[in-house]
Amino acid sequence: MDFLLVVAVALLLAGVVGSVVPMVPGAGLSLVGIYLYWWSTGYATPGPLALVAFTLVGVGAMVADHFAGAFAAKAGGASTKTTVLAAVAGLPLAVVAGPAGLVVGVTVVVFLAEFYRTREPTRSVRAGLFATAGVLGSAAVQLLVTVSLVVGFALVAI
Template sequence: MVDAVTLVSIALLVGGVVGTLLPLVPGSLLSLSGVYLYWWQSGFAEPGTVALVVLTVLGLVTLFAEFFAGSLAARVGGASWTTTTVAGGVAVVLLLVTGPVGLLVGLFGTVFVLEYYRRGDAAHSTRSALFATVGTLASTAIQALLTATILLAFVVTVFAF
C-alpha cells in the first residue's frame, strides 16, 4: 500500500513537470520538494545518496535554466547585460498583464529597441532579440525535459522491481 506522503511526493514531481510549462510556476522547486519530502519520509534512506545527489544536481540545473537561460542566450546573441536585465523585467510585467504571448513579444521588442538604441544596427538588434526569444522558449523545453528526467529517475530508483 502506498502512503499519503509518497502520493504527495509523486504529485509534487508531476507538478514540477507541468509547472515548467506554466508561467510563474517553479517546476524545479516542486520537483526537488517531492524528492526531499520522500527522502525525509523514508528516514533519509530512499533514494540513496548517489541518486539523491544526481536528482539534486538535475534540479539545480533546471533552476539555473529557469532563471538564466534566456539572459545567456541574449548575451550570446550580442545583447548587453543592461538590455537583458531590462528585457527580463519588462517580460515579467507583460507576462502578468498579457500572458505568455506578451512575455515573448515584450522580450523581443525590448531587446530589439534597446540594442538598436545602443548600436544603431537593425541586423544586430534583430539577432539579439531572436536569440533572447528562442533562448526563453528553449529554456522551457530544457526545464520540461529535466523535470521529466527527475520524475522518471525517482520512480525507477524508488520503485525498482
C-alpha cells in the same frame, strides 16, 4: 500505497506541468516531491548520491530557466546591459502578461535596448530573435528536466 508517496508523485507530476506553465516552478515542485519522499523514508531513499544529483539538476534547471532569454540574447550579440535588462524585465512581464508577455516582452526589450545602443536594426533583430529562442528553448529543456526527474525518481525510489 503510502500517502506521502502519493503526494510526492503528485508534486513530481505537477512539476512536469509547471515546466511549461509560466510562473509555476516546475523543477522546484519536482524537488519538493523528491525531498518529501526522502523525508518520509527516514532519509533513506533516495540515497545521498541520487539526492545530490537530483538537487543539482533541479537547481541548475531553475537558474537556467530564469536567465535563458538573457543568456541567449548575449549569444546573439546583445550587450551585458541589455542582457541584465532582459533578465530583470522577464519576471514582471510574465506575471503581468503571462507566457506571451514573457516571450514577446523579452524579445521587444532586447530589440529596443540594442537598437537604442547600436542604431543597427539587423543586429537588434538578431539579438531579439536569439532571446526568443532562449525563452522557448528553456521551456523545452524544463520539460525534459522535469520528466527526467520523474523517471529518475521512479528508478531510484519506487
